[in-house]
Amino acid sequence: MKILVATEKAFAPVAIKLIREVTEAAGHELALLENYKNVSELHSAVTDSDAMIVRSDLVTPEVLDAAKKLKIVVRAGAGYDNLDLPACTAHKVVAMNTPGQNSNAVAELAFEMMLFQARGGFSGKSGTELRGKTLGIHAIGNVGKYVAEIAKGFGMDVYAYDPFVTDDVIKASGVKVCKNPEELYSKCQYVSLHIPANDKTKKSIGYGLMKKMPKDAVLVNTARKEVIDEDGLLKVFEERPDFKYLSDVEPDCKAVFEEKYKNRFLFTMKKMGAQTEEANINAGVAAARQIVDYFKTGNEKFRVNK
Ligand SMILES: NC(=O)c1ccc[n+]([C@@H]2O[C@H](COP(=O)([O-])OP(=O)(O)OC[C@H]3O[C@@H](n4cnc5c(N)ncnc54)[C@H](O)[C@@H]3O)[C@@H](O)[C@H]2O)c1
Numbered sequence: 001m002k003i004l005v006a007t008e009k010a011f012a013p014v015a016i017k018l019i020r021e022v023t024e025a026a027g028h029e030l031a032l033l034e035n036y037k038n039v040s041e042l043h044s045a046v047t048d049s050d051a052m053i054v055r056s057d058l059v060t061p062e063v064l065d066a067a068k069k070l071k072i073v074v075r076a077g078a079g080y081d082n083l084d085l086p087a088c089t090a091h092k093v094v095a096m097n098t099p100g101q102n103s104n105a106v107a108e109l110a111f112e113m114m115l116f117q118a119r120g121g122f123s124g125k126s127g128t129e130l131r132g133k134t135l136g137i138h139a140i141g142n143v144g145k146y147v148a149e150i151a152k153g154f155g156m157d158v159y160a161y162d163p164f165v166t167d168d169v170i171k172a173s174g175v176k177v178c179k180n181p182e183e184l185y186s187k188c189q190y191v192s193l194h195i196p197a198n199d200k201t202k203k204s205i206g207y208g209l210m211k212k213m214p215k216d217a218v219l220v221n222t223a224r225k226e227v228i229d230e231d232g233l234l235k236v237f238e239e240r241p242d243f244k245y246l247s248d249v250e251p252d253c254k255a256v257f258e259e260k261y262k263n264r265f266l267f268t269m270k271k272m273g274a275q276t277e278e279a280n281i282n283a284g285v286a287a288a289r290q291i292v293d294y295f296k297t298g299n300e301k302f303r304v305n306k
Pocket of ligand 1: 196274
C-alpha cells in the first residue's frame with residue numbers, strides 16, 4: 001500500500017525516520033508531501049495513495065474526491081476538526097485520530113504560557129507565582145489530566161468541569177469537581193481550556209463566563225481559537241484591565257489586542273502545542289502503526305467517523 005504523509009507543517013525529521021521504519025517494515029511504501037504551499041499539491045500527491053497521515057491539514061470533500069484509492073486517513077493528533085467526517089464516510093474512507101499522544105506537550109505549553117505571563121514576560125519587573133492560585137480545567141480529558149498533574153506540582157488549587165467524566169475519576173486525580181462551567185469560572189483565577197471544537201462548543205466561551213472570573217483573571221487557550229466568542233472576549237478586555245488571555249494561535253481579532261491591550265495577551269504565531277520532537281514522534285508513529293494494523297487486521301479502535 002502507498003502511505004502518504006501530507007503535512008503543511010512538517011513533522012520533526014526523527015519522527016519521519018520512525019514512521020518510515022514502521023511502514024516499510026510492514027511492506028508498505030511511504031511518500032512525503034511536506035511543507036506544501038498550495039492545496040493543489042495535496043490534490044496531486046494523494047491521487048494514488050491508499051492511506052494518508054495528516055496533522056492540521058484540511059481533509060475536505062475536494063481532497064477526498066482527488067484521493068481515488070484512499071481507504072484510511074489518520075490525523076496525527078487529538079482534535080480532528082480538520083477532517084470532514086461526513087465526507088470521509090461518503091467516500092468510504094476510515095478516519096482516525098491518535099488520542100493522548102501529544103497531550104503532555106500541550107499541557108506543558110499551557111504552563112509555559114502561564115509562567116511567562118506571571119513573570120511579566122521575563123521583563124525583569126516583579127511578577128507573581130502560581131503556588132496557591134486557583135486553576136480551573138475546562139474539560140479533563142487527555143490534556144486536562146496532564147495539566148492537573150503539573151498544576152499540583154506547582155501547588156495550585158485545582159478544579160475541573162467535564163460533564164462526560166465522573167466525579168470519582170476527577171477526584172481520584174486530586175482535583176475538585178465543579179458542577180457547571182459557571183462554578184468553574186467563578187472560582188478560578190486561571191482557567192485552562194481543553195474542550196474539543198465542535199458544534200456545541202464553538203464560540204461557547206464568551207462574556208458571560210469570562211466576566212465571572214476572579215480578579216487578575218487569566219484565560220489560557222490551548223484548545224482551539226474557534227471555541228472563543230471573540231466579541232465577548234473583547235468586551236471583557238474593554239471592561240476589565242485585570243483580564244489576560246493566552247492562546248496557542250492568534251485570534252482573528254489580534255489587531256485589536258495589539259493596538260489596545262499591550263502586555264495583556266500572549267499568542268503563539270503558529271499553533272505549537274504539539275510541536276515537540278516527542279509529540280511528533282508519539283503521534284506520527286501511532287498514526288503509522290494504526291494504518292499498518294488497519295491494513296493487517298482491520299482494527300478500527302481509533303475510528304472517529306461512522
Ligand atoms: N494546541 C494544540 O496543538 C493542541 C494539541 C492537541 C489537542 N488540542 C486541542 O485540545 C482538545 C483537547 O484534547 P484532548 O487530547 O484532551 O482531548 P480528549 O478527547 O482526550 O478530551 C476532551 C475532553 O473534553 C470533554 N468535553 C467534550 N465536550 C465537552 C463540553 N461541551 N464541555 C466540557 N467538556 C467537554 C470530554 O469529556 C473529554 O474529557 C482537542 O480537542 C484539541 O482541539 C490542541
